Amino acid sequence: xxxxxxxxxxxxxxYLLNQAAETSSLAFQKTYKDRYGMLRAEWRVLFHLGLYxxxxxxxxxxxxxxxxxxxxxxxxxxxxxxxxxxxRDLKDRRxxxxxxxxxxxxxxxxxxxxxxSYNAELEARLSDEEVDHLRSALEKLAKPVHG
Amino acid sequence: xxxxxxxxxxxxxxYLLNQAAETSSLAFQKTYKDRYGMLRAEWRVLFHLGLYxxxxxxxxxxxxxxxxxxxxxxxxxxxxxxxxxxxRDLKDRRxxxxxxxxxxxxxxxxxxxxxxSYNAELEARLSDEEVDHLRSALEKLAKPVHG
DNA sequence: TTGTAATAGTTACTTTTGCAACCAACAAGG
DNA sequence: CCTTGTTGGTTGCAAAAGTAACTATTACAA
Numbered sequence: 001x002x003x004x005x006x007x008x009x010x011x012x013x014x015y016l017l018n019q020a021a022e023t024s025s026l027a028f029q030k031t032y033k034d035r036y037g038m039l040r041a042e043w044r045v046l047f048h049l050g051l052y053x054x055x056x057x058x059x060x061x062x063x064x065x066x067x068x069x070x071x072x073x074x075x076x077x078x079x080x081x082x083x084x085x086x087x088r089d090l091k092d093r094r095x096x097x098x099x100x101x102x103x104x105x106x107x108x109x110x111x112x113x114x115x116x117s118y119n120a121e122l123e124a125r126l127s128d129e130e131v132d133h134l135r136s137a138l139e140k141l142a143k144p145v146h147g
Numbered sequence: 148x149x150x151x152x153x154x155x156x157x158x159x160x161x162y163l164l165n166q167a168a169e170t171s172s173l174a175f176q177k178t179y180k181d182r183y184g185m186l187r188a189e190w191r192v193l194f195h196l197g198l199y200x201x202x203x204x205x206x207x208x209x210x211x212x213x214x215x216x217x218x219x220x221x222x223x224x225x226x227x228x229x230x231x232x233x234x235r236d237l238k239d240r241r242x243x244x245x246x247x248x249x250x251x252x253x254x255x256x257x258x259x260x261x262x263x264s265y266n267a268e269l270e271a272r273l274s275d276e277e278v279d280h281l282r283s284a285l286e287k288l289a290k291p292v293h294g
Numbered sequence: 295t296t297g298t299a300a301t302a303g304t305t306a307c308t309t310t311t312g313c314a315a316c317c318a319a320c321a322a323g324g
Numbered sequence: 325c326c327t328t329g330t331t332g333g334t335t336g337c338a339a340a341a342g343t344a345a346c347t348a349t350t351a352c353a354a
Contacts, residue, residue, distance in 0.1 A: 007260075007262060011266065012266050013269050014175055016285045019289045024288050044162075048156070065170070115159055118161075119158065119160055119161075122160050122161075126287060130283075137273055137280070138164065141272065142167040
């Protein structure tokens with residue numbers, strides 16, 4: 001017999017969060033992979049440009065908390081497949097402005113619809129109140145541990 | 148102007164879940180990596196054996212929803228580093244029973260403590276009620292979409 | 295028996311990632 | 325101008341993950 005109550009895996013938030021994140025992402029992942037051959041970093045870049053308009057790689061990285069190498073590769077592949085255009089900033093020639101092409105916009109709109117209805121499906125498992133609580137909790141947990 | 152309200156990334160549960168999962172896992176990940184050179188699949192196997200005792204790879208896979216190749220590799224590395232032992236079932240020689248060695252138990256206890264205090268740190272960002280709500284919501288979302 | 299299918303687990307191959315080093319353009323101080 | 329540091333972005337290499345195909349063993353039925 002244990003003298004001490006054990007810490008359970010089912011209580012460990014990072015574990016639970018990962019499980020929920022993984023399984024809840026599966027179906028959507030399949031969609032952007034099958035329809036457009038995209039990876040997670042790629043649809044994220046696509047969505048950022050679709051939602052907020054033209055911006056630089058650094059800015060996407062800051063918003064999405066993605067490392068710049070991931071972005072760099074995602075941008076490369078998206079440009080290669082003509083979902084986005086890259087144009088140098090004339091004042092600071094290190095910088096590139098990224099924007100969706102028509103093809104990119106179409107993909108964005110399509111995936112956006114899929115995401116929306118898929119999200120509705122997920123939310124249907126919870127009450128409105130639960131959804132609100134969940135969002136606010138996730139927001140708090142998404143902040144880095146120190147600071 | 149858009150005639151239609153846009154679906155936002157901040158409303159998309161799989162996105163939020165992934166963000167929260169990733170950032171909330173970082174610090175713990177660093178611990179098991181730095182102290183024991185483990186990967187995620189490895190500490191998960193370790194914890195399953197530590198919590199529930201001897202079991203087979205298939206059973207761990209079922210409980211943790213991990214693919215068998217992931218488990219196979221995790222088991223291989225854990226055994227190589229003498230955290231676990233593998234013993235063939237005498238009645239069904241396809242099956243292997245996995246169990247922690249003393250070294251494995253020690254690592255488990257150590258990491259278990261870290262996980263517990265780290266979890267407390269995370270939970271401190273939320274009220275008790277929020278934690279309960281969160282757990283129940285995550286549980287509902289961790290179920291596969293169809294069925 | 296023998297043939298077919300299921301199950302436990304491993305391996306081979308390809309695609310992704312993670313990290314560090316790197317290049318190019320700018321910035322600021324002397 | 326020159327040096328030093330910073331920033332935007334890329335690349336090379338090693339580690340890790342995903343997939344499917346594979347071996348070995350058992351189960352079951354003709």
